[in-house]
Amino acid sequence: MKDAIFEEIKVAFNDYDADEVLELIPxxxxxxxxxxxxxxxxxxxxxxxxxxxxxxxxxxxDMVMAGDLMDGCMQxxxxxxxxxxxxxxxxxxxxFGMVRGDVHDIGKNMVKMLWMSSxxxxxxxxxxxxxxxxxxxxxxxxxxxxxxxxxxxxTVPSMxxxxxxxxxxGYGEEIKIMAGGGSANADLAAELGASCYGGDDAYExxxxxKQLLA
Amino acid sequence: xxxxxxxxxxxxxxxxxxxxEKEFDMLxxxxxxxxxxxxxxxxxxxxxxTTDEELxxxxxxxxxxxxxxxxxxxxxxxxxIEISRADIDETLRATNPVAELxxxxxxxxxxxxxxxxxxxxxxxxxxGNAVDEDIRYKIYTLYASNPYIDYVExxxxxxxxxxxxxxxxxxELTACLDNISLWRKACRDMGRPGAPIKGKDGVSxxxxxxxxxxxxxxxxxxxxxxxxKTLLKTNYENLNRAVQYxxxxxxxxxxxxxxxxxxxxxxxxAVICSVAEQVASMMVFNxxxxxxxxxxxxxxxQTSRQALWGTNIASAAMNKHTKMPGAWASxxxxxxxxxxxxxYEIAVATIGTTVMxxxxxxxxxxxxxxxxxxxxxxxxxxGEVAYAATKLTREQANEIVLKLVPKYEEDLLKQEAPKGxxxxxxxxxxxxxxxxxxxxxxxxxxxxxxxxxxxx
Numbered sequence: 251m252k253d254a255i256f257e258e259i260k261v262a263f264n265d266y267d268a269d270e271v272l273e274l275i276p277x278x279x280x281x282x283x284x285x286x287x288x289x290x291x292x293x294x295x296x297x298x299x300x301x302x303x304x305x306x307x308x309x310x311x312d313m314v315m316a317g318d319l320m321d322g323c324m325q326x327x328x329x330x331x332x333x334x335x336x337x338x339x340x341x342x343x344x345x346f347g348m349v350r351g352d353v354h355d356i357g358k359n360m361v362k363m364l365w366m367s368s369x370x371x372x373x374x375x376x377x378x379x380x381x382x383x384x385x386x387x388x389x390x391x392x393x394x395x396x397x398x399x400x401x402x403x404x405t406v407p408s409m410x411x412x413x414x415x416x417x418x419x420g421y422g423e424e425i426k427i428m429a430g431g432g433s434a435n436a437d438l439a440a441e442l443g444a445s446c447y448g449g450d451d452a453y454e455x456x457x458x459x460k461q462l463l464a
Numbered sequence: 465x466x467x468x469x470x471x472x473x474x475x476x477x478x479x480x481x482x483x484x485e486k487e488f489d490m491l492x493x494x495x496x497x498x499x500x501x502x503x504x505x506x507x508x509x510x511x512x513x514t515t516d517e518e519l520x521x522x523x524x525x526x527x528x529x530x531x532x533x534x535x536x537x538x539x540x541x542x543x544x545i546e547i548s549r550a551d552i553d554e555t556l557r558a559t560n561p562v563a564e565l566x567x568x569x570x571x572x573x574x575x576x577x578x579x580x581x582x583x584x585x586x587x588x589x590x591x592g593n594a595v596d597e598d599i600r601y602k603i604y605t606l607y608a609s610n611p612y613i614d615y616v617e618x619x620x621x622x623x624x625x626x627x628x629x630x631x632x633x634x635x636e637l638t639a640c641l642d643n644i645s646l647w648r649k650a651c652r653d654m655g656r657p658g659a660p661i662k663g664k665d666g667v668s669x670x671x672x673x674x675x676x677x678x679x680x681x682x683x684x685x686x687x688x689x690x691x692x693k694t695l696l697k698t699n700y701e702n703l704n705r706a707v708q709y710x711x712x713x714x715x716x717x718x719x720x721x722x723x724x725x726x727x728x729x730x731x732x733x734a735v736i737c738s739v740a741e742q743v744a745s746m747m748v749f750n751x752x753x754x755x756x757x758x759x760x761x762x763x764x765x766q767t768s769r770q771a772l773w774g775t776n777i778a779s780a781a782m783n784k785h786t787k788m789p790g791a792w793a794s795x796x797x798x799x800x801x802x803x804x805x806x807x808y809e810i811a812v813a814t815i816g817t818t819v820m821x822x823x824x825x826x827x828x829x830x831x832x833x834x835x836x837x838x839x840x841x842x843x844x845x846x847g848e849v850a851y852a853a854t855k856l857t858r859e860q861a862n863e864i865v866l867k868l869v870p871k872y873e874e875d876l877l878k879q880e881a882p883k884g885x886x887x888x889x890x891x892x893x894x895x896x897x898x899x900x901x902x903x904x905x906x907x908x909x910x911x912x913x914x915x916x917x918x919x920x
Binding site: 303304306309310311314315350351352353357360402403404405406407408410411432433435450451452453 | 486489490493594620621622627628629630631632633636667668693724725726727728729730760761762763764831833834835879
């Protein structure tokens with residue numbers, strides 16, 4: 251029974267058929283499949299899509315649609331999981347954004363989707379984010395990692411401003427600060443005072459985070 | 465001027481259909497996918513410089529279909545700028561096929577070139593990589609005095625008085641003006657005071673616009689780029705650039721961006737989007753010069769088989785169906801200066817785009833991200849290869865390209881392009897002569913190219 255419904259979910263999920271998936275999840279719950287099991291199955295599907303994206307078989311919009319679909323599923327599953335006795339929060343949160351002055355978002359969105367597909371909760375502050383906004387959000391959610399991105403050489407100083415502000419308030423030790431993006435490299439990240447460098451491409455950014463938050 | 469109805473067209477973005485940016489992005493993805501299928505576009509790894517006229521025509525038609533279906537989205541007003549087929553036809557009819565750039569004896573005419581056009585292309589050097597302040601003037605004099613480089617896009621300012629240049633700050637504005645003034649000085653010192661400049665090197669519109677001044681900044685005889693936010697999206701900041709440049713009287717140029725893996729989807733979609741953006745730019749940005757930028761986005765490069773195929777088809781579609789001069793060649797390499805791979809990448813990208821009718825723009829080694837890893841030798845290579853490629857047919861070009869790609873393809877796919885050396889390592893900083901190692905490597909690669917059929 252579980253295998254059959256999981257197969258149905260898989261087919262609908264891979265077609266990004268939101269109506270079908272959102273109908274199948276309550277049905278699976280009614281049939282006695284655990285919410286955590288369903289979430290695990292969905293995470294596997296999302297991770298597979300992430301893998302296909304990282305080798306160029308799928309594209310950014312596929313990641314966006316899959317991400318949206320996962321969000322919809324979580325709306326149904328989260329209350330059920332949190333009501334259960336054995337709920338143990340296990341997710342890690344990454345606070346992410348393009349630093350002030352930088353409006354490029356295609357690379358950021360790719361990295362974000364890869365992180366999300368690997369099970370990290372990503373709080374995306376968007377583009378052109380002031381240092382203060384990173385600090386306020388970090389204080390509010392206490393993420394496991396703060397990831398800053400800069401795509402242009404002229405927004406690197408904004409990255410430094412942000413790192414300086416965050417470090418002045420105690421971030422960078424227990425909660426690491428990662429620097430990345432098209433204008434960054436390992437030497438520059440160290441020069442700016444970041445705890446670590448994201449990587450040369452989206453996939454490296456995923457590997458860096460996996461290593462850092464292991 | 466690309467269209468006299470420029471202001472009327474952008475005003476449509478104040479009353480068009482309201483939508484969200486995310487909805488528009490997904491619409492781009494779905495519609496592009498549909499167009500690829502409808503027009504039967506398919507990547508062919510063995511025909512990177514295609515002779516398939518039906519494919520070229522269908523690419524252009526697919527792009528126009530996409531543009532008239534979607535229009536352009538203004539992210540700030542949250543509304544769509546609708547574009548009709550009549551708008552496109554009127555604009556293409558009125559397109560000026562020549563841009564007069566620079567002044568006096570140094571004036572250059574950038575012509576629209578046809579596919580397999582024997583006329584020499586204009587060569588625009590410089591671009592991506594930033595350089596340290598202490599070598600900027602030296603490197604500019606080398607660009608200004610190089611016989612294969614007509615003019616440059618100045619290298620972006622990196623530091624100003626020891627500080628990293630910050631976007632939107634007074635230091636960015638000052639650094640940009642200082643940068644252009646220094647380029648003017650280098651041109652004057654080398655006897656070319658009227659040479660044009662391709663802009664811009666600022667990130668913020670305020671820095672770009674503030675540097676438009678006849679005494680020491682950008683002149684009306686220069687041209688500056690205005691880009692779309694990928695894909696087919698704009699905002700007030702970019703529209704302000706376009707309006708100010710047009711009112712100032714300088715040429716607006718555009719690069720149509722088609723990124724594989726983004727909202728364009730696969731390579732065929734990226735090609736359509738690049739063409740659609742360039743035609744849209746003639747109306748929405750009043751652009752007079754185009755450029756077909758089709759690139760991979762996961763590991764940014766323009767020399768994979770599919771990126772080469774895409775760039776060449778987009779260039780051919782634009783140059784066959786419009787009269788707008790196009791400038792795009794070896795914008796970026798994955799390898800760095802003084803490596804064979806870097807020179808192969810420059811050659812392979814330039815051969816195809818020149819034969820397909822482009823003028824040439826490049827080169828930013830190491831994906832344009834490593835400061836000081838740039839020399840005029842790379843732009844010279846682009847220029848020399850482009851001149852030689854004007855003697856080739858598409859069939860001949862394709863043969864050479866297919867011999868060149870395997871020479872670096874393995875390293876590209878493994879993402880192991882060699883970083884090369886910096887300007888400081890490759891040039892004598894007193895005599896400004898390149899080191900023998902680079903000269904020998906350059907000649908060695910040229911000998912290989914001649915062996916393949918590209919005559920210097």
